[in-house]
Amino acid sequence: xxxxxxxxxxxxxxxxxxxxxxxxxxxxxxxxxxxxxxxxxxxxxxxxxxxxxxxxxxxxxxxxxxxxxxxxxxxxxxxxxxxxxxxxxxxxxxxxxxxxxxxxxxxxxxxxx
Amino acid sequence: xxxxxxxxxxxxxxxxxxxxxxxxxxxxxxxxxxxxxxxxxxxxxxxxxxxxxxxxxxxxxxxxxxxxxxxxxxxxxxxxxxxxxxxxxxxxxxxxxxxxxxxxxxxxxxx
Numbered sequence: 001x002x003x004x005x006x007x008x009x010x011x012x013x014x015x016x017x018x019x020x021x022x023x024x025x026x027x028x029x030x031x032x033x034x035x036x037x038x039x040x041x042x043x044x045x046x047x048x049x050x051x052x053x054x055x056x057x058x059x060x061x062x063x064x065x066x067x068x069x070x071x072x073x074x075x076x077x078x079x080x081x082x083x084x085x086x087x088x089x090x091x092x093x094x095x096x097x098x099x100x101x102x103x104x105x106x107x108x109x110x111x112x113x
Numbered sequence: 114x115x116x117x118x119x120x121x122x123x124x125x126x127x128x129x130x131x132x133x134x135x136x137x138x139x140x141x142x143x144x145x146x147x148x149x150x151x152x153x154x155x156x157x158x159x160x161x162x163x164x165x166x167x168x169x170x171x172x173x174x175x176x177x178x179x180x181x182x183x184x185x186x187x188x189x190x191x192x193x194x195x196x197x198x199x200x201x202x203x204x205x206x207x208x209x210x211x212x213x214x215x216x217x218x219x220x221x222x223x224x
Contacts, residue, residue: 032210038154043203043217051210087154093210099144100169101205101213103156 002027006090006104013080013111021075021107023064023090031092033057033066033073034101038087047075047088080111116140119204119216126194127224134189134219136204143208144168145187147179150201150218162187194223 007022025031035047035057048057053068062077073090090104119136126132138145146169147159160179161169167179176192191198204216 034213044156044205044215046213089156093213099207099210100146100158100161101148101156102158106154106156108154 002031002092002094002102004090004092004102004104006088006107009087009106009108011107011109013109015082015111015113016079017111019075019077019080019084019109021088021090021109023073023075023104025071025073025090025092027071027092027094029094031094033064034091034093035062035064035073035075036089036091036103038089038106040086044089080109082111082113085109085111116214117204117206117216119202119219121219122217123220123222125222125224128194128196130194131190131192132194132221133191134202134204134221136187136189136216138185138204138206138214140206140212140214141208142206142212142214143184144206145181145184146205146207147187147189148203148205148215150203152200156203160187160189191221194221196223199223 032051034049036044037047048059050057050066056065064075087106087108089106091101117138144163146161150156162181165181178190181187201218207213
């Protein structure tokens with residue numbers, strides 16, 4: 001089977017700090033990798049994705065690179081804002097799992113002014 | 114237009130009751146899913162349907178029964194509700210591994 005491991009939270013940062021949320025995965029084949037964000041009281045929004053090795057996904061200042069050699073997909077942002085406070089989920093999808101997303105446990109981020 | 118809509122948004126019910134959550138997508142996607150998010154925010158796949166055919170059925174009590182009348186709809190029926198069923202249930206759809214879109218969730222509270 002496949003699995004996703006992401007760093008435990010909560011993560012608390014000051015505004016304009018650098019953010020890294022680690023994510024590693026195990027998979028039998030060549031999965032697609034995703035980062036989702038969940039703001040308080042809301043549903044899940046796709047933040048970025050990458051479908052093959054060395055692809056870099058980016059959106060809203062966030063980026064993550066699909067590293068096959070280290071089976072990682074770490075999320076980074078150079079300067080976080082208070083509005084980035086949310087729960088971030090790393091996920092993968094493989095064809096042999098019927099394309100269902102397999103999520104990590106989520107990392108809660110709190111950005112303070 | 115909401116791409117994936119699920120109703121109701123909130124559902125409070127007593128133990129032992131039977132309830133349903135409805136989901137509809139207008140994206141033309143072939144695959145629909147139900148996910149459960151527990152109190153610790155952990156998200157887990159429950160079911161997946163592709164063109165009305167069940168393709169994933171994770172270890173879920175058989176009190177949970179999905180029904181897909183057509184590929185745009187995937188409803189979740191829950192019999193004999195238990196306290197542990199309290200969670201947020203998310204419907205989603207995709208076209209293969211592309212275009213995953215989630216509904217806004219149904220918060221189920223069993224009292």
